[in-house]
Every structure is written in C-alpha cells, then in structure tokens.
Amino acid sequence: MRLFLKSLLRFCADALVTYGKSQFFIPTPDVGEPAPGHPERMPWNVPLTEAEEALDRQLEGVAERVGRGLEPL
Incomplete structure (x- = not known):
C-alpha cells in the first residue's frame, strides 16, 4: 500500500510539473553582448x-x- 501511494504521488507530481511547463512558458530575454570592458564574456x-x-x-x-x-568536486 505504501509503495502504491508513493508511486501515485510521484505520478501526480510529474503530471503537475509537465502541465506547468506547457502552460507557463517564460521566454528568455535577448541580452545581446556585454558592455565593453565587462569582465564576463558572452559571445559564442x-x-x-x-x-x-x-x-x-x-x-x-x-x-x-x-x-x-x-x-x-
């Protein structure tokens, strides 16, 4: 019985995560290149x-x- 409940809860959690990912998409902003002299590099x-x-x-x-x-590590 305990294993069944654990499996059922895991299935429900996975279903909610999948639903959330499909309904609430937040696009990533286009940040472009860093400012000149910036210590971090972003260009690919x-x-x-x-x-x-x-x-x-x-x-x-x-x-x-x-x-x-x-x-x-």
Whole structure:
C-alpha cells in the first residue's frame, strides 16, 4: 500500500510539473553582448582563452555526478 501511494504521488507530481511547463512558458530575454570592458564574456563566436579551457576541462562531468546525487568536486 505504501509503495502504491508513493508511486501515485510521484505520478501526480510529474503530471503537475509537465502541465506547468506547457502552460507557463517564460521566454528568455535577448541580452545581446556585454558592455565593453565587462569582465564576463558572452559571445559564442569568440574562442576560449587558455584559462577558460582549463576551467572547462576541470568541470567536465560535474553536472552528471551532481545530478546523480554524488558529491561535487
């Protein structure tokens, strides 16, 4: 009985999340390019610097491990 209720509640929660995602869409604003001299880079067409590539390599696979509930780095 307990497993049935847990499964039923999980199904209802998933159904509500799916309904909410389909009914309440908030579009992302077009933010464009950062101001000149801004420390953060946003353009997709500029290659990464050596420091950014090193950070990218360090963060490889972190999202999957955190998503599975494992300890982050």
